[in-house]
Amino acid sequence: MNQFDLTGKVALVTGASYGIGYAIAIGFAKAGATIVFNDINQDLVDKGIAAYSTDGIKAYGYIADVTNETQINSMIIQIEKEVGIIDILANNAGIIKRIPMIEMSATDFRQVIDIDLNGPFIVSKAVIPSMIKKGHGKIINICSMMSELGRETVSAYAAAKGGLKMLTKNIASEYGEYNIQCNGLGPGYIETPQTLPIRVSGHPFNEFIIAKTPAARWGTPEDLMGPAVFLASEASNFVNGHILYVDGGILAYIGKQPK
Numbered sequence: 001m002n003q004f005d006l007t008g009k010v011a012l013v014t015g016a017s018y019g020i021g022y023a024i025a026i027g028f029a030k031a032g033a034t035i036v037f038n039d040i041n042q043d044l045v046d047k048g049i050a051a052y053s054t055d056g057i058k059a060y061g062y063i064a065d066v067t068n069e070t071q072i073n074s075m076i077i078q079i080e081k082e083v084g085i086i087d088i089l090a091n092n093a094g095i096i097k098r099i100p101m102i103e104m105s106a107t108d109f110r111q112v113i114d115i116d117l118n119g120p121f122i123v124s125k126a127v128i129p130s131m132i133k134k135g136h137g138k139i140i141n142i143c144s145m146m147s148e149l150g151r152e153t154v155s156a157y158a159a160a161k162g163g164l165k166m167l168t169k170n171i172a173s174e175y176g177e178y179n180i181q182c183n184g185l186g187p188g189y190i191e192t193p194q195t196l197p198i199r200v201s202g203h204p205f206n207e208f209i210i211a212k213t214p215a216a217r218w219g220t221p222e223d224l225m226g227p228a229v230f231l232a233s234e235a236s237n238f239v240n241g242h243i244l245y246v247d248g249g250i251l252a253y254i255g256k257q258p259k
Helices: 019-030 042-054 069-082 106-134 155-178 193-198 204-212 221-232
Strands: 010-014 034-039 059-063 088-091 137-142 180-187 243-246
Touching (some): 010 019, 019 042, 019 088, 019 137, 034 042, 042 059, 059 069, 088 106, 137 155, 137 221, 221 243
Parallel strands (some): 010 088, 034 059, 088 137, 137 180
16 A cells, blocks of 8 residues: 555645645645645636646636635635545645834734734634544644744744644644644745745855755755655654654754854
8 A cells, every 4th residue: 555645635735826835736636636725816826727737737726815714614615515525734825024023013913923823723623624524634734944943034924833833733632533633844945936036146045045954955846745745645644743844954953163
């Protein structure tokens, strides 16, 4: 038996029209899962469906805001009717606002917390009842190294991701007896279109990341696929409340001594 086979499983990846969520969904699809994703407007959903189609994957896209409990509950009911009960949930949708804390408004802080922490709570809460009835389920929260570390200008993001780490542990604690495993996936610095401008040789931040990472490189979206499939598969049936950091060793490394 292939413990990593996801054939017959329905996987919902939130905010997976592009980027890290898209890569994780591709990994699930290659392992056999049926892919469902949401985004906040029709344009993003259409772009996502087109991208999956180009990669030879039939994906089901829905419009829903992860912070809107009514929209999410309606979406989950629709998915269960049209595709099937969700076996795997990856809470990927999120934002970051890089603003010094004393310059950040409470409104901006709340928005980051709402999307990055309340969103996973709302979506998880919506899928858990059917997982309980089915007798199994996998929930993967996309955490971050900011679940463990602080950094300038990301107070809201770090607070949200630290909270998401603890929500992950609490879901595992509360629903593990129903054969539901909830774990976190913590990406390091990943090559995406958004990071392209700062990944050029000579850019101070690029040089900082290379020096701080034992692997001496940025991660790729493909680096996340295997770990995500592991957490979504039967291979992780006794792994619960764990945060799997895929960071090239950053969290293990104190850094180079200045010359």
